[in-house]
Amino acid sequence: MKRDYYEVLGVSKSASADDIKKAYRKIAKENHPDVKPGDKQxxxxxxxxxxxxxxxxxxxxxxxxxxxxxxxxDFNGQGGFGGGFGDFSDFADFGLGDIFEMFFGGGGMGGSSRRQGPVKGADLRYDLSLTLHEAAFGIQKEIEIPVSVICKECGGGGAAPGTKPTTCSECGGTGQVRATQRTPFGQIATTRTCSVCGGQGTIISSPCSKCSGRGKVKEIKHVQVNVPAGTEDGLSLRYGGYGEAGERGGPSGDLYVVLNVEKDDFFKRQGNDIYCEIPITFVQAALGDEIDVPTLHGDIKMKIPEGTQTSKVIRLKGMGVPYRRGGGNGDQHVRVIVTTPTKLTERQKELLREFGTITSENQQMGKKSLWDKVKDNVRDAIG
Incomplete structure (x- = not known):
């Protein structure tokens, strides 16, 4: 003979739904097989x-x-409790959510405690453009961020001052409505967001006039961004708590400022080194000279050795980008390009022809000509 269900749970026939649930939770928690494995009683x-x-x-x-x-x-003959304890599918709609909530912290089938708990606000991203000079030496910039903050009028509750939200009668404050369907395999339980309260679990009858019941308002935050010296393209700076306001007392999200270094028309950067090209004249290349060269640190004098060939790279030590964690700077590499004179006068052409007649090919080339190299290779091949 089955015992009376009210007697099993230890409640009276006039007990409320909450009293019945509490009584069941207590018994289930004390006798769950995970708590007392192997205990048949x-x-x-x-x-x-x-x-x-x-x-x-x-x-x-x-x-x-x-x-x-x-x-x-009577459940017997319908795939119910006669099927054995291990078949959860037959009674998924009455209490297993509560059991999972009790034993696994709301992460199971019910999930109501997780839904109703504090939730951190969304993170925000801001892309900040920098010149190469700003990235190299650092700078402080103020940016404006439109962000949601807790409404000061209602304290984030959404209800007008002097009023309070009420528990949704449709979902009982859980924010979800559960429905069951009997199938040949047992009862299938499904849940959906409560359409009455939108999943919040509460109803605001008198919404706050300032935030219209949302509990948040938009405002512009001014943030001082400290760009460190030696910043690389794509570096992300995190500002904790400058993101969107949290839900149900949760902390605000974070702000991530992503630094984008613009390309420079003259300098090219690789790591902490700087590269550039400087044109020089034929005379400067042949006789040598000292010229002014732009760097990130200002113009400096650079010596061009006598007999410099085009595309020669001259290193300017310490004239590159500062290292972000200290320890000096990178270098600047200057590639010199020898330019060919144009629109020569007859006198200039005459002097160049004279120069050509009194100068050997090797002197003019500054090294062995290609034809000289070919002739040397042939001599070596034939012994």
Whole structure:
């Protein structure tokens, strides 16, 4: 003979739905197989309480049980509790969510505690453009961020001052509505967001006039961004708590400022080194000279050795980008390009022809000509 369901849960027939749920939770928590593995009596008590809760928590089944007793809600022969304790699919709609919530912190089928707990606000991203000079030597810039903050009028509750949100009667404050469907494999439980409260679990009858019940308002935050010297393209700076306001008392999100270094028309950067090209004249290349060269640190004098060839790279030590963590600077590499004179006068052409007649090919080339190299290779090949 089955025991009376009210007796199993230790409640009266006039007990409320919350009292029935609390009684079941207490018994389930004390007798769950994970708590008392191998204890057959505890397992039977758990099964008995689960069966009782399955009926008394469902208004239709409870009404039939109150009128007809066990005969009105007989589970046997319907794939119910006769199928063995391990078959959770048959009673997924009455209490397993509560069990998972008790044992796994709301991360299971119910999930209501996680949904109702504090939630951190969303993070924000801001792309800040910098010149090469700003990235190299650092700079402080003020940026403006439109962000959601807690409404000071209602304190984030969304209700007008002097009023409070009420628990949603449709979902009982959980924010979700559960529905069950009987199939040949047992009962299938599904949940959906409550359409009445939008998943919040509460109803605001008198919304705050300032935030229209949202609990948040938009405002512009001014943030001082400290760009460090030696900044690379794509570096991200994190500003904790400058993101969107959290939900239900949760902390604000973070702001990530992504630094984008613009390309420079003259300098090219690779790591902490700087590269550039400087044109020089044929005379400067042949006789040598000292010229002014732009650097990130200002113009400096650079010596061009006598007999400099085009595309020669001259290193200017320490004239590059400062290292972000200290320890000096990179270098600047100057590639000199020898330019060919154009629109010569007849006198200039005459002097160049004279220069050509008194200068050997090797002197003019500054090294062995290609034809000289070919002739040397042929001599070596034939011995």
């Amino acid at each position: 505890a397992e039977e008590r758990f099964k008995e309480a689960t069966e009782a809760y399955a009926v008394l928590s469902d208004p239709d089944k409870k009404a039939k049980y109150d009128q007809y007793g066990h005969a009105g809600v």
